[in-house]
Amino acid sequence: MSAGLHLVTGGSGFIGAALVRELLGRGHAVRVLDDHSRGRPARLADLVDAGRIELVQGDVRDAAAVDTATRGCEVVWHLAYINGTRFFYEKPDAVLEVGIKGTMNTLDAALAHGVRRYVLASTSETYNTPTHVPTTEAERLMIPDVRNPRFSYGGGKIAAELMTLHIGGRRGLSTVIFRPHNIYGPDMGFEHVIPEIVERIVAVSEGLTRKHIRLPIQGDGTETRAFCYIDDGARGAAIAGLSGGDGEIYHLGTNRETSIGDLVRGLGRALGVEIELEPGPLQVGGTHRRCPDITKLSGLGYHPEVPLEEGLARSARWYAEHFLAKRAAHG
Numbered sequence: 001m002s003a004g005l006h007l008v009t010g011g012s013g014f015i016g017a018a019l020v021r022e023l024l025g026r027g028h029a030v031r032v033l034d035d036h037s038r039g040r041p042a043r044l045a046d047l048v049d050a051g052r053i054e055l056v057q058g059d060v061r062d063a064a065a066v067d068t069a070t071r072g073c074e075v076v077w078h079l080a081y082i083n084g085t086r087f088f089y090e091k092p093d094a095v096l097e098v099g100i101k102g103t104m105n106t107l108d109a110a111l112a113h114g115v116r117r118y119v120l121a122s123t124s125e126t127y128n129t130p131t132h133v134p135t136t137e138a139e140r141l142m143i144p145d146v147r148n149p150r151f152s153y154g155g156g157k158i159a160a161e162l163m164t165l166h167i168g169g170r171r172g173l174s175t176v177i178f179r180p181h182n183i184y185g186p187d188m189g190f191e192h193v194i195p196e197i198v199e200r201i202v203a204v205s206e207g208l209t210r211k212h213i214r215l216p217i218q219g220d221g222t223e224t225r226a227f228c229y230i231d232d233g234a235r236g237a238a239i240a241g242l243s244g245g246d247g248e249i250y251h252l253g254t255n256r257e258t259s260i261g262d263l264v265r266g267l268g269r270a271l272g273v274e275i276e277l278e279p280g281p282l283q284v285g286g287t288h289r290r291c292p293d294i295t296k297l298s299g300l301g302y303h304p305e306v307p308l309e310e311g312l313a314r315s316a317r318w319y320a321e322h323f324l325a326k327r328a329a330h331g
């Protein structure tokens with residue numbers, strides 16, 4: 001693929017900012033469109049200062065802003081979306097509006113400006129409860145209850161996938177979809193299990209001499225996920241988008257299934273704290289097991305490299321420092 005201009009929507013977000021660096025490293029020119037509602041321009045400040053990227057502030061619901069940002073681009077990476085479980089319950093209307101209008105506007109602009117390839121970030125949430133684990137890309141997509149606002153997120157992504165393939169693809173775009181599975185790392189935002197657990201470990205263990213604590217968790221700790229470190233996530237996204245087949249869908253993640261109990265204890269270990277779990281009720285709408293089969297993306301040369309222990313240690317340290325600094329600032 002030639003080194004043309006790539007538009008990354010959601011580029012000041014967690015995955016977007018890492019993808020921007022990955023694309024630059026591969027010799028591509030990058031423009032970012034983000035409203036910074038959850039993203040932070042500071043993530044890209046060094047690149048903007050060095051004149052290495054264009055950073056455009058705008059809302060993907062605004063067709064004119066998307067149209068202008070897409071001019072001259074060869075590839076569009078559509079990542080902008082409202083992430084964070086809390087928001088699915090608090091503002092499902094906005095989640096769906098950003099999901100549907102954002103996808104339609106980016107597809108329309110890509111078609112209008114002769115973009116060659118359109119890459120959509122979808123999600124593992126499109127499976128809700130998968131029928132098979134490890135799950136392949138052939139798994140059926142579903143939402144179990146249209147009345148539950150939680151499914152605004154997965155439902156919006158299912159619609160975005162359909163639109164990508166059957167509007168963008170049908171009208172002439174080369175399309176690729178990747179479905180991230182639990183990408184994590186330092187600075188991943190705060191509405192995620194890892195920062196929430198680190199914050200509680202820091203709060204409960206501060207000042208204790210014997211670092212052994214009991215920690216309440218959602219569920220009994222046997223629920224599983226496969227956690228993929230951000231450097232691997234960004235590299236995998238780039239590989240899927242740049243080398244993936246037309247109209248194809250790729251899992252992005254690792255195939256190491258980890259229980260939430262082990263995750264919590266691992267975060268504790270990284271902070272020198274021994275943790276005893278206190279099981280609690282599980283949120284409705286979650287699934288017991290999730291782990292992707294990543295054979296398809298591996299076929300393009302993707303292999304996750306950062307071991308879970310190392311990734312957790314880096315993330316735990318980053319968040320612990322952040323929470324302690326925040327506390328110090330507030331006296």
Ligand SMILES: NC(=O)c1ccc[n+]([C@@H]2O[C@H](COP(=O)([O-])OP(=O)(O)OC[C@H]3O[C@@H](n4cnc5c(N)ncnc54)[C@H](O)[C@@H]3O)[C@@H](O)[C@H]2O)c1
Pocket residue numbers: 009010011012013014015016033034035036037038039040058059060061078079080081082083098102121122123124125179180181182183184188189
């Ligand atoms: N992090 C994960 O593990 C994960 C898992 C599955 C799917 N995804 C998907 O990957 C993509 C990136 O996720 P992330 O973890 O980096 O989340 P993030 O919240 O850090 O990034 C999303 C970005 O979109 C921007 N955005 C939101 N609404 C916008 C709007 N109306 N106009 C312009 N920009 C807007 C936000 O400001 C943010 O920078 C999203 O599409 C998300 O659904 C992520």
